[in-house]
Amino acid sequence: MKIDLNGMLYALSYALDCVEGELTGIKPGHGKWVAYFCVRMGKEYGMTQEQLFDLAACAVLHDNALTQYLSEERGEAVSNGRTAGKHCIFGEENMKDFPFYTDVRGVILYHHENADGSGFFKKKSEETPLMAQMIHLADLLDVSCRIHEVSAERWQSAERFLASGRDRLFDGSLVELFFRSVQKEQYLALAGRQIDGLLSGELPGKPKEYPFYQVQSMLKVFGKIVDYKSRFTRNHSEQIAEKLMRVAEAYGYGQETKERLYVAGMLHDIGKMAIHNDVLEKPDRLTEDEFVYMQNHAWYTYVILSQISGFEDITRWASRHHEKLNGKGYPFGLKAGQLDEKERLLACIDIYQALGEERPYKPGLPHEKCIAIMRDMARNGFIDGKITDDLERIFAPM
Ligand SMILES: [Fe+2]
Ligand SMILES: [Fe+2]
Ligand SMILES: [Fe+2]
Ligand SMILES: [Fe+2]
Numbered sequence: 001m002k003i004d005l006n007g008m009l010y011a012l013s014y015a016l017d018c019v020e021g022e023l024t025g026i027k028p029g030h031g032k033w034v035a036y037f038c039v040r041m042g043k044e045y046g047m048t049q050e051q052l053f054d055l056a057a058c059a060v061l062h063d064n065a066l067t068q069y070l071s072e073e074r075g076e077a078v079s080n081g082r083t084a085g086k087h088c089i090f091g092e093e094n095m096k097d098f099p100f101y102t103d104v105r106g107v108i109l110y111h112h113e114n115a116d117g118s119g120f121f122k123k124k125s126e127e128t129p130l131m132a133q134m135i136h137l138a139d140l141l142d143v144s145c146r147i148h149e150v151s152a153e154r155w156q157s158a159e160r161f162l163a164s165g166r167d168r169l170f171d172g173s174l175v176e177l178f179f180r181s182v183q184k185e186q187y188l189a190l191a192g193r194q195i196d197g198l199l200s201g202e203l204p205g206k207p208k209e210y211p212f213y214q215v216q217s218m219l220k221v222f223g224k225i226v227d228y229k230s231r232f233t234r235n236h237s238e239q240i241a242e243k244l245m246r247v248a249e250a251y252g253y254g255q256e257t258k259e260r261l262y263v264a265g266m267l268h269d270i271g272k273m274a275i276h277n278d279v280l281e282k283p284d285r286l287t288e289d290e291f292v293y294m295q296n297h298a299w300y301t302y303v304i305l306s307q308i309s310g311f312e313d314i315t316r317w318a319s320r321h322h323e324k325l326n327g328k329g330y331p332f333g334l335k336a337g338q339l340d341e342k343e344r345l346l347a348c349i350d351i352y353q354a355l356g357e358e359r360p361y362k363p364g365l366p367h368e369k370c371i372a373i374m375r376d377m378a379r380n381g382f383i384d385g386k387i388t389d390d391l392e393r394i395f396a397p398m
Contacts, residue, residue: 001215001259004309005099006056007205010035010196011307012222013060015273015300019067019229022276026143032195033148035059037138037182038131039202041174044181045130050101055131056203057100058107062135064221065090067229067273085120088112094224097217099210107131111139115171125171137162137170137178150191155184196307207310212259219266226269229280233269236353241265243349243395250394257342264317264346271300271319283360298322299331313342321346326381344384348374351383352391367397 013031020026038059042052065087092109110132113119125133141147145157162175190198223237244265248258272280275297279290286294302319305311320343323329325336329347339347355373358364365373371392378385 001212001256001263002207002209002310003215004205004207005210005218006053006060006203007200007207008218008308008311009057009060010199011304012270014304014307015222015270016061016063016066016225018274019225020063023066024143027146027148029148029195030142031060031062032199033142034062034135034138036195036199036202037141037147037178038134039199040181041134041138041177042131043202044177048102051131052203053206054100054102054104054107055134056199057098058095058104058111058131059135059138061091061095061221062108062111062139063087063091064094064108064225067225085112088120094221097214098221099214099218104129104131107135111135114169115174116168118168125174130174133171133174137174140165140169148195150187150193152188155187205309215259215263219263222270223266226267226272229272229277233357236357237266237269240268240346240349240353243353244346247345247349247390247394250390260314261317261342261346263311264314264342265349267305267314268301268318268321268346268350269297270304271297271302274300285361295322295330302331317342317346321350323347324382325384328382341387345387348383348387348391351377352395367392367395 010032013035014028017026017028017030020030021028035056038055039052042055047055088109088111091111092106095104095108106129110119110121110123110128113121113123113125113128113132113136115125115133117124141158141161145154145161147154147158162170162178166172166175219241220238223241226237241262242265244261245258248261253261275294279286279294282290298319298321301321302315305315305318308315320329320332320334320339323332323334323339323343324347325339325344327333327335351374352370355365355370356367371388374383374388374391375385377383378388
């Protein structure tokens with residue numbers, strides 16, 4: 001499957017920023033700003049194009065395990081030094097099957113190490129990969145000096161911060177590299193520019209053919225992030241993606257379509273990253289207001305995926321999974337004539353899967369019960385009756 005991998009990462013980093021914002025108060029765009037300054041440093045250093053791609057990918061995903069960490073260590077503050085190193089370990093682990101061009105071992109693991117060895121893993125700068133040091137510097141510049149706000153005042157604050165952190169937080173040569181890679185006038189010229197454009201201008205996307213198993217392994221990282229955000233729906237996305245493949249097989253869809261449906265299934269709830277955990281994790285049924293707020297997740301799925309070029313069909317299928325044939329769905333309120341077979345299919349499988357899953361307020365239902373409820377919904381004009389019949393047959397317990 002052809003994918004512009006970095007373009008995809010940039011779009012999905014929005015989802016990560018939402019979670020990180022919820023936990024640490026950073027602003028959307030954080031991952032991309034970190035990547036932008038890293039790429040500037042990497043170019044100044046003379047990194048190859050492949051290294052720059054890997055550096056940008058790691059920079060965008062430096063905190064990919066924050067949601068996982070959140071569910072592992074519920075209730076503990078991220079700034080709590082005792083547990084904060086965990087997201088580095090899980091973050092590195094999550095990315096181990098990712099199709100990097102170069103060897104990036106240790107880059108995510110050591111993104112919080114200080115030059116003087118006072119970080120989580122007590123590694124000094126000579127023991128940490130340069131990419132990890134770059135991410136550390138750009139991350140702190142953005143978090144501590146809000147460098148993304150671009151103003152003379154922010155620049156001064158960055159200068160002060162780097163001077164005081166020299167040889168303590170960051171190696172002196174890295175600080176010098178940063179100032180060679182971005183000069184004050186160049187920095188101030190970024191004012192009012194969108195980070196998306198800046199980053200893709202610095203490192204244009206390169207669609208490349210990836211074998212499906214690699215596409216799957218990169219998507220698992222994101223499926224995990226979504227599913228980890230809410231412990232009640234663990235593995236929901238992956239289960240849906242696999243069921244979609246099974247039905248696609250039974251329908252005789254071609255390999256390419258099957259794979260694209262899998263991608264849509266893995267990412268259909270990516271917009272949940274933008275929804276607050278109080279609502280996502282609420283143990284009882286949602287109030288009407290909360291339900292309306294929760295519905296935004298399908299819109300965010302649309303916003304996030306529509307940024308990825310070549311994902312037009314996947315975006316449509318994924319973002320329409322809560323549409324109903326009678327126009328009573330969301331986020332667009334589309335009607336039967338506007339919903340094609342694949343969109344209807346994802347909607348049906350999402351319902352079938354959710355009914356079968358256990359939630360704090362309901363048990364997981366067996367196959368026949370799920371189908372009976374769906375038949376009712378089909379009779380009342382909500383979902384596709386023929387697809388419901390097909391699911392009854394395809395997923396019938398042996
Ligand atoms: Fe981090
Ligand atoms: Fe960060
Ligand atoms: Fe959903
Ligand atoms: Fe879902």
